[in-house]
Amino acid sequence: MSSSVPRQRGSIIGSVRSSSEVGNSSHRPAKTMRGQVPERIRAMNASLKLLLIVREPVTRAISDYTQLRSHAATASSSSMVNSPQRSFEQLAIRPDGSVNLAYRPLAISLYHTFLLRWLEVFQRPQILIVNGDLLIEDPVPQLHRIEKFLGLEPRIGRHNFYFNHTKGFFCLRNETADKCLRESKGRRHPRVDPTVITKLRRFFGEHNQRFYDLVGEDMGWPEE
Ligand SMILES: Nc1ncnc2c1ncn2[C@@H]1O[C@H](COP(=O)(O)OS(=O)(=O)O)[C@@H](OP(=O)(O)O)[C@H]1O
Secondary structure (H helix, E strand, C coil), X not given: CCCCCCCCCCEEEEECCCCCCCCEEECCHHHHCCCCHHHHHHHHCCXXXXXXXXXXXXXXXXXXXXXXXXXXXHHHHHHCCCCCCCXXXXXXXXXXCCECCCCHHHHCXXXXXXXXXXXXXXXXXXXXXXXXXXXXXXXXXXXXXXXXXXXXXXXXXXXXEEEECCCCEEEEECCCCEECCCCCCCCCCCCCCHHHHHHHHHHHHHHXXXXXXXHCCCXXXXXX
């Protein structure tokens, strides 16, 4: 699933459950959440299990903005173009004060709109919703849920991780090496005007509720 479009944050990960053929791929939601992708995946394997990793939607949008800005900075420095970067606030809120859903990092945080398409094609029990914020905070319990969901023998434990204070995230540890995710994972987010955060959280409130209704679980995302 390669593409030249800038990567948009968030994940739907499919794991093929046939014993002879095990696959695992992380997809760009910009591509996987639209069009005929769910049908094509079901045609490939109808008993597939999917992991949907979701983060608090406003934080996810800021994460996306941070990633796109970082790519734009790299592109403009290599082509010597000097374009001023617009702030998250400018992109997320229109001059009339309304939320700019034409800004893709915000539109992608409307999880229920995308999940609906997947639920037309897959049964709800085939999808595990993983709370990405909890995954960052304490990965082991989330990984235990994932092991169980996938029917895997439980093997992951606390001994597989350590908290790297320099990176500010948990990193992997095994007998031979310690390994953190690469620099593009866990970037420092810019400061965003708290009034904009509040406006966006209020806006997402009803959309988050629709997502909770679809998955049958309240993620507890702030509404202020
Ligand atoms: N252990 C650990 N180390 C580093 N980063 C971690 C970790 N666990 C989760 N994360 C969060 O993963 C976010 C990036 O993952 P994505 O799936 O959104 O990335 S991508 O779509 O593949 O680009 C990334 O988002 P940002 O913090 O905005 O960079 C991280 O917060």
